[in-house]
Amino acid sequence: FLSRLFPLRERGMNLRAKPLTWQEIQAFKKSKEVMQRFVRAYQLMLRFYGIILINQETGELKRAENWAERFQNLNRFGHNNLRITRILKCLGEMGYEHYQVHLVKFFLTETLVKETLPNVKSSALDYFLFTIRSRRKRRELVHYAWQHFKPRDRFVWGPHDKLLKYR
Numbered sequence: 001f002l003s004r005l006f007p008l009r010e011r012g013m014n015l016r017a018k019p020l021t022w023q024e025i026q027a028f029k030k031s032k033e034v035m036q037r038f039v040r041a042y043q044l045m046l047r048f049y050g051i052i053l054i055n056q057e058t059g060e061l062k063r064a065e066n067w068a069e070r071f072q073n074l075n076r077f078g079h080n081n082l083r084i085t086r087i088l089k090c091l092g093e094m095g096y097e098h099y100q101v102h103l104v105k106f107f108l109t110e111t112l113v114k115e116t117l118p119n120v121k122s123s124a125l126d127y128f129l130f131t132i133r134s135r136r137k138r139r140e141l142v143h144y145a146w147q148h149f150k151p152r153d154r155f156v157w158g159p160h161d162k163l164l165k166y167r
Contacts, residue, residue, distance in 0.1 A: 081123035
């Protein structure tokens with residue numbers, strides 16, 4: 001199901017799903033209808049996870065009204081983390097890097113700041129963060145994670161000396 005909604009250029013868990021080619025991705029990006037469907041699929045999955053896309057231009061997100069119930073599902077079932085990683089990778093492939101950044105920051109905030117998704121924390125740090133294509137944005141998010149990680153001396157996702165100097 002997800003391999004059809006969020007296709008990648010790499011093999012996933014569904015061995016029957018064929019990886020996309022670079023040419024196919026370019027064709028998708030040229031089709032306004034395909035891209036609109038992609039955004040609708042993204043919004044559908046966000047709602048399933050208890051999140052709402054409040055600005056399609058920027059990618060800004062917020063908790064849905066049913067967030068507490070949906071977050072219980074996220075915390076209970078770790079396979080969702082694989083799905084979220086797939087969605088994040090696909091967002092990058094399809095040219096929605098700004099959506100990636102907001103979704104990763106949303107999960108970092110929920111796991112590290114609000115502490116509502118403790119069972120998503122390791123996936124957010126180990127996988128979600130590193131789907132970000134832009135080095136600058138990825139560094140910003142690593143710094144954000146470092147600022148909120150406790151205890152800070154156990155943060156292993158970036159060199160502490162550079163994180164201290166980061167602006």
